[in-house]
Amino acid sequence: MKPTHIEHLGIAVKSLAESVPFYENLLGTTCYAVEEIKGQKVKTAFFLIGQTKIELLESTDPEGPIGKFIEKKGEGIHHVAFAVKDATLALEEAESNGLTPIDKVSRKGAEGMNIGFLHPKSTRGVLIEFCSK
Numbered sequence: 214m215k216p217t218h219i220e221h222l223g224i225a226v227k228s229l230a231e232s233v234p235f236y237e238n239l240l241g242t243t244c245y246a247v248e249e250i251k252g253q254k255v256k257t258a259f260f261l262i263g264q265t266k267i268e269l270l271e272s273t274d275p276e277g278p279i280g281k282f283i284e285k286k287g288e289g290i291h292h293v294a295f296a297v298k299d300a301t302l303a304l305e306e307a308e309s310n311g312l313t314p315i316d317k318v319s320r321k322g323a324e325g326m327n328i329g330f331l332h333p334k335s336t337r338g339v340l341i342e343f344c345s346k
C-alpha cells in the first residue's frame with residue numbers, strides 16, 4: 214500500500230511545557246491540539262505544516278515507550294508516520310513483505326486516527342507508523 218504523504222513526524226520531548234513554545238517560535242505557528250493518550254502513556258501536542266503534522270510526545274510514565282526512549286536516546290525524532298488508506302491493510306502487507314509489525318491490526322491513536330507501528334529492527338532503524346482516517 215503506497216502512502217499518500219507523511220502524516221506526521223513524532224518527536225519525543227521531556228516537557229511539552231518547554232517544547233511547545235520552542236516549536237511555536239521555530240515554526241511560526243501555534244500548537245492546535247494537546248491530547249493525552251492513556252494507553253500509550255503519552256501526552257501529545259500537534260502543529261500543522263502544510264499537510265504534515267509535527268507530533269510532540271511527552272511521557273506520562275517513565276516506564277512507557279516514550280519514557281524509555283528518552284532514557285536511552287534522549288530527546289529527538291521518534292517515528293515517521295505515513296498516511297495510508299487503511300492502516301491494518303498496510304500492516305498486513307508489510308508483514309507479508311517480511312517486515313515485523315508491532316501491531317497486527319490498527320488501534321486508535323491521537324486525533325481518532327487508526328494507527329499501527331512496524332518494528333525498527335525490521336525497518337533499518339526507523340520506527341514507522343501507518344495512519345488512516
Ligand code: ZN
Pocket residue numbers: 221222223268292294342
Ligand atoms: Zn505518531
